[in-house]
Amino acid sequence: xxxxxxxSLAPIIWAVLTAxxxxxxxxxxxxxxxxxxxxxxxxxxxxAAVVLSLAGHTETAFGGSYVVDGLTAFLDLLFVAIAxxxxxxxxxxxxxxxxxxxxxxxxxxxxxxxAMLIAGSADLLLLFVALELMVLPGYLLAGYARNDPYSTEGxxxxxxxxxxxxxxxxxxxAYVWGLTGSTRVDVVSAALARAAATGSIAPGLAMGLAFMTxxxxxxxxxxxxxxxxxxxxxxxxxxxxxYLSVGPKIGAFAVALRLFVAALGPLKADWLPIVxxxxxxxxxxxxxxxxxxxxxxxxxxYSSIAHTGxxxxxxxxxxxxxxSGISAILFYGAAYTFMNMGAFAVIxxxxxxxxxxxxxxxxxxxxxxxPWLGALMALFLLSLTGIPPLAGFWAKAYVIxxxxxxxxxxxxxxVLAMLNAAAAAFYYLRVVVYMYMxxxxxxxxxxxPGLLFRVGLAVTGVATLxxxxxxxxxxxxxxxxxxxxx
Numbered sequence: 001x002x003x004x005x006x007x008s009l010a011p012i013i014w015a016v017l018t019a020x021x022x023x024x025x026x027x028x029x030x031x032x033x034x035x036x037x038x039x040x041x042x043x044x045x046x047x048a049a050v051v052l053s054l055a056g057h058t059e060t061a062f063g064g065s066y067v068v069d070g071l072t073a074f075l076d077l078l079f080v081a082i083a084x085x086x087x088x089x090x091x092x093x094x095x096x097x098x099x100x101x102x103x104x105x106x107x108x109x110x111x112x113x114x115a116m117l118i119a120g121s122a123d124l125l126l127l128f129v130a131l132e133l134m135v136l137p138g139y140l141l142a143g144y145a146r147n148d149p150y151s152t153e154g155x156x157x158x159x160x161x162x163x164x165x166x167x168x169x170x171x172x173x174a175y176v177w178g179l180t181g182s183t184r185v186d187v188v189s190a191a192l193a194r195a196a197a198t199g200s201i202a203p204g205l206a207m208g209l210a211f212m213t214x215x216x217x218x219x220x221x222x223x224x225x226x227x228x229x230x231x232x233x234x235x236x237x238x239x240x241x242x243y244l245s246v247g248p249k250i251g252a253f254a255v256a257l258r259l260f261v262a263a264l265g266p267l268k269a270d271w272l273p274i275v276x277x278x279x280x281x282x283x284x285x286x287x288x289x290x291x292x293x294x295x296x297x298x299x300x301x302y303s304s305i306a307h308t309g310x311x312x313x314x315x316x317x318x319x320x321x322x323x324s325g326i327s328a329i330l331f332y333g334a335a336y337t338f339m340n341m342g343a344f345a346v347i348x349x350x351x352x353x354x355x356x357x358x359x360x361x362x363x364x365x366x367x368x369x370x371p372w373l374g375a376l377m378a379l380f381l382l383s384l385t386g387i388p389p390l391a392g393f394w395a396k397a398y399v400i401x402x403x404x405x406x407x408x409x410x411x412x413x414x415v416l417a418m419l420n421a422a423a424a425a426f427y428y429l430r431v432v433v434y435m436y437m438x439x440x441x442x443x444x445x446x447x448x449p450g451l452l453f454r455v456g457l458a459v460t461g462v463a464t465l466x467x468x469x470x471x472x473x474x475x476x477x478x479x480x481x482x483x484x485x486x
Contacts, residue, residue, distance in 0.1 A: 005061035008068045011050045011076055012116050018043025019109040026102030036102035044084045051076045064184055065123035074481035075119035075254050082247045083112040088456030089345045090239035092352050092449055111137035115251040121258055124173045124183040134251050135162055141240045142232050154235025161228045169215025175208025185263045193266040213274055219252035223281040226305050233301035238351055242344035245304045246337045272319035276413055279316055283309030283420040291427050297358040299427055313417050314399040320406030328398035330478035335391035335467050342460030343380040346373055349449045363431055365440025370447045374435045376461050381428040383464050386421045391467035396421055
């Protein structure tokens with residue numbers, strides 16, 4: 001091993017050290033939350049600075065198994081932001097329930113290190129190991145409220161189904177390795193390009209592609225591999241739900257970019273029909289079931305499934321020959337992170353007092369009880385709907401335009417995406433109606449989020465507005481990160 005290779009892993013190494021430091025600080029100052037939170041946030045800020053210091057150039061490490069490029073930097077920054085926002089939102093929920101923040105922050109940061117490793121993986125084996133490093137801590141976080149039977153149930157379902165999907169994905173990777181003779185992404189891509197030139201692929205390779213598609217589809221909660229999502233989201237502590245709705249999902253799409261685009265790109269004509277079907281089913285079923293929900297956490301869980309479908313439209317557009325599909329995916333991932341985490345944060349504020357549910361009736365009169373929380377929730381829901389000029393509008397617009405430009409069956413997929421976006425307005429705006437056109441319950445408690453929580457909400461709100469009003473900022477960054485389009 002070349003010791004200089006460790007420099008390429010500097011952001012990941014720093015994140016691991018941050019998680020360890022949080023635990024050490026908690027040992028030195030047991031029961032004190034502020035030092036652990038400060039250590040976690042400062043460590044994540046330094047990790048982001050290290051990522052930025054490596055941005056702007058491309059290099060490989062560990063014999064080509066890991067690559068530092070624009071895509072790695074973009075995704076690393078996004079994962080660090082997800083971890084920081086989750087920690088900002090978590091303490092207001094965990095403290096009243098007597099749940100420790102230090103262990104929560106440490107497990108969360110360890111999960112993010114796995115996601116960051118995915119971002120730069122250029123080897124199939126490393127990609128799988130990184131994926132497991134990301135999802136295993138997620139099982140712990142889902143069951144973090146260990147005295148809550150719903151949290152335990154959701155964690156067990158997530159763990160069991162997640163384990164099966166990991167085995168299926170690994171089985172598919174084994175097929176590809178056996179037929180190409182390598183786990184290196186560039187070598188696999190070259191071997192598949194030669195196979196594609198013959199006009200047909202081996203049955204074993206087709207079977208491997210099917211297994212890999214199923215495994216990755218589960219991680220991103222695509223239909224029909226979505227069954228774990230509603231129970232895991234509803235049962236998890238709400239800050240964990242916020243993390244699960246964006247962190248593992250974007251990590252799964254990072255796997256798709258490194259696996260399907262970089263490694264399996266020569267076979268994109270073969271996996272394009274599968275992605276089209278997955279996108280259509282995921283959008284439609286996610287929205288249709290979300291309409292029937294009276295629990296807002298569960299509604300947003302099905303909404304999250306629908307958004308997976310929208311992002312898959314971008315992947316289909318790439319496979320259909322429109323390279324802008326990749327930058328559209330990256331734009332969507334960043335915009336979705338802030339608006340969706342903001343929506344879950346408002347639910348967290350409502351549930352600060354133990355015993356408060358996330359039923360839609362809980363939101364009655366929120367616009368009068370807490371005008372700024374109501375306004376922010378309306379902002380996030382309108383953005384998730386795709387109302388201009390908010391970030392969610394541009395996110396949907398870019399994937400739909402990419403699909404239209406690709407032509408063929410993708411034009412019909414783009415029309416279906418627009419129809420689904422219109423249908424989603426019903427259940428998003430229903431919450432807004434409750435906030436401003438229903439009287440609050442007589443026993444509704446006053447809402448007083450802490451300082452860190454307010455900072456996190458301000459960040460998500462400003463990002464949702466800025467990326468909507470000035471989309472060129474995020475468009476330029478996501479286009480620069482699109483290093484796979486060639």
